[in-house]
Amino acid sequence: MRIHFTSFSRRLAIWPTLPLGVHLRRDADKRPFPLNQEGCRIYSLARHAIWNACRAFGLGAGDVILVPAYHHGSEVEALLQAGVQVRYYEVNDALEPDPEELKEQMDHKVRALYIIHYLGFPQNAAYWREWCDVQGILLIEDAAQAFLATVNGQPVGSFGHVAVFCxxxxxxxxxxxxxxxxxxxxxxxxxxxxxxxxMLKRHINWVAARRGEVGFVHMLIKPVFAWWKRINEHAHAEFDLGSPVLPLSKMSSYLIPKIVDEKSAVQRRENYKFLLKHLGNMVPSQFATLPEGACPFAFPVQVQDAKTFLEKLKRKGVMGLLFWLNPHPTLPVEQFLRSKSLRERVLALPVHQELTRSDLERIVKVVKACSAISEVASEPVVSVNYS
Ligand SMILES: Cc1ncc(COP(=O)(O)O)c(C=O)c1O
Structure with a gap:
């Protein structure tokens, strides 16, 4: 392994880190939506929530759910494991479903429309709820990336018949x-x-974002864990459902009242705006304007080759995420070219609330340095010719 002198630097992770001082905080009296709702159930993972929601509605063999081709894959696996069939639809330029295409997909087997609030940017869920009501089907809101997001003050996830959050x-x-x-x-x-x-790993990430020495050790150890995972896991392990009845872990139950705070959405928006100001020319058009109620999960940039770009960033201490490079294996990839293009060219950068101003400045500097030596995608990601 080649070690660059830049390796001896802080590591800025896409995943939110866990401050050491969280243990000293008092539990909050109030909890945001949906944690403040009586019917809210909390599992270990959102995919468990999806599986349980299907079961509770009696969805199963013979039922079809309309699902976007642009998806993570674990949500699709959860639906399939619950026994339903998925029928894919393509997203339009604005990453929304196209009502005309959906209409063509409708038949008596369709029981639900599944929409995803990508990167914490709200879909027009009120419109889709009305649409679903007219069709007589359920609306499932996937707010896995949109916890704390709102539309005109109304929480994302409160429009549909079902909503899931990570x-x-x-x-x-x-x-x-x-x-x-x-x-x-x-x-x-x-x-x-x-x-x-x-919990320990998230604490280490928090320290690694502040101390170059720890970041350096982190950088050396991480590939070993990644290698170990690669040789021990099968190709689509990231989509596995696991036990769908697994509840929230003890540590998460203890931490949630100490850490969950609606103000995190404000901080995430501030961080997003800062990155937008400096890296706006690299952002896919769908994410170039931040809606008022969005709670960004990450900051997307589009490049010609997201995989290579990600490696370059990593060497300089910025840990991005290949945003959904691999779809669920049941997706006929070549029939959904817009989604394919998004998968190959969009990568996500950290924007979480634990980042400091100096972290954000560093992200900008590193991304600019890496894009100066690689070609940034010149065309919009969505310019796909279907003819
Ligand atoms: C859109 C979407 N839905 C559902 C999930 C499943 O979340 P979890 O990993 O908590 O099961 C993910 C995970 O990344 C996701 O991105």
């Missing part, structure tokens, strides 16, 4: 997948995991 994508907690549904299932009853190890 709490650990917004906070440096070990796990957490929330379900809000008009038909809440029984609370998960199996034994929770402790979550100590994951």
């Amino acid at each position: 709490l650990y994508k917004t906070y440096g907690i070990p796990d957490g997948g929330a379900l809000f549904s008009i038909a809440p299932p029984e609370p998960p009853s199996s034994v929770p995991k402790s979550g100590y190890w994951r």
